[in-house]
Amino acid sequence: MRCIFIYNPKSGKGRIAKKADLIKRTLEKKYEVVDFYQTSSQKDTVRAAREACGKYDALIFSGGDGTFNDITCGVASESVRPVLGYIPSGTVNDIARNLRIPRNVKRALNIILDGDTVYHDVGRINDRYFMYVVGAGTFTGSSYRTKHDVKKIFGKLAYAFEGLKEALNPKLVHVKIKMPDREVDFESPLVLVINSVSVAGIPFFKQGHLNDGSFDIVVVKKGIYRGLFNVIRLFLLGLVGLRRKRIIDHFRCSSFSIETEGEPRWTVDGEAGPIGNIYIENIHNHLEIFIPRRRNMETKSKYFR
Helix, strand or coil: EEEEEEHHHHCHHHHHHHHHHHHHHHHHHCCCEEEEEEECCCCHHHHHHHHHCCCCEEEEEECCHHHHHHHHHHHCCCCCEEEEEEEEEECCCHHHHHHHHCHHHHHHHHHHHHHEEEEEEEECCCEEECCCCEEECCCCCCHHCCHHHHHHCCCCCCHHHEEEHHCCCCCCCCEEECCCCEEEEHHHEEEEEEECCCCCCCCCCCCCCCCCCCCCCCCCCECCCCCCHHHHHHHCCCCHHHHHHHHHHHHHCCCEEEEECCEEEEECCCCCEEEEEEEEEEEEEEEEEECCCCCCCCCCCCCCC
C-alpha cells in the first residue's frame, strides 16, 4: 500500500518537521511506499491533496482546522479518495476533538496504524467544501483575522484578543433561511451551521453527530447589547441549555439556502469564506478517516451513527 504525508514545515511551531523521521519510520510499518510533501501555501495544500487521489491508499497530514479544510477541498471533488489520517498540530483543533484524535504525535500515529475508520459527512457551501462549521456575525471573523505570528506566541489567547475588538462593536446579520419545508427570517448576532461537537475549542453541543446526513442550524436571538451576551451564553452553557431558554432557534436540515441583507462575510472552518447569499448541502459519508477504537472494536467516538 502507498501513502503520502502532507505537512507545512512551520506547522505546530515547527514541531511536526522535527518529528519527520519518527513519522516516516512509523508509517513504513504499515505502508510499502511513504512519500513526504512539504506545502508552501493554502493553494499548494489543496492541489497536493487533489493530486494524491487515485495515487495513494492513504493521505496523512498535519495541521489545524484550516489545514483539514484545505485537504477536504482537495479530495472531496474527486471520485476516488484516499483514507485520511490526521496528526493535529493547530491552535484550536476542533475537528481533532470531534474525532477524539490526540495532539500527541506518537498516539495519533498509532491510530493510523491500528485504529478504525469511519465515514464522515462533508458540507458544500456554494463552490467549496467544509468539514464542521460555517458562521456569520459576532466573533466569526476572529479566527481568520488573527495573525499566525500572534497565534504562535499566545496560542488560543490570540483569538481572545481579536474577539475583544468585535465585542466592542457586535454585529447583527439579517438572514432568510430557506429550507424544503419552511422559510424563516432573523436578525441575529450569530448564525452557525455546524456539523461538530466543538466550536472555537468549546464543546457546546455534545448531542451532535458527524455523519447523520444533516446539519444543525443555530440562530442566536437578539438581546442585551445587540445580542452579545446571548452569544457568550451559547458558548458558556451550550446549545441544549439555551434552546430550552428560548435564546436560540435551532433547525436541522441537509440542504438549504441563506439569503442575506448586505454582504456579510461567512467564515468556513475558521477561514474566510464567501460573501452574501449561500447555498449549503450535506454530502453524506463522503470521507473515510482513521479514528481511535476501543478494545471491543467499537469506535471510541459516540458522535458517529
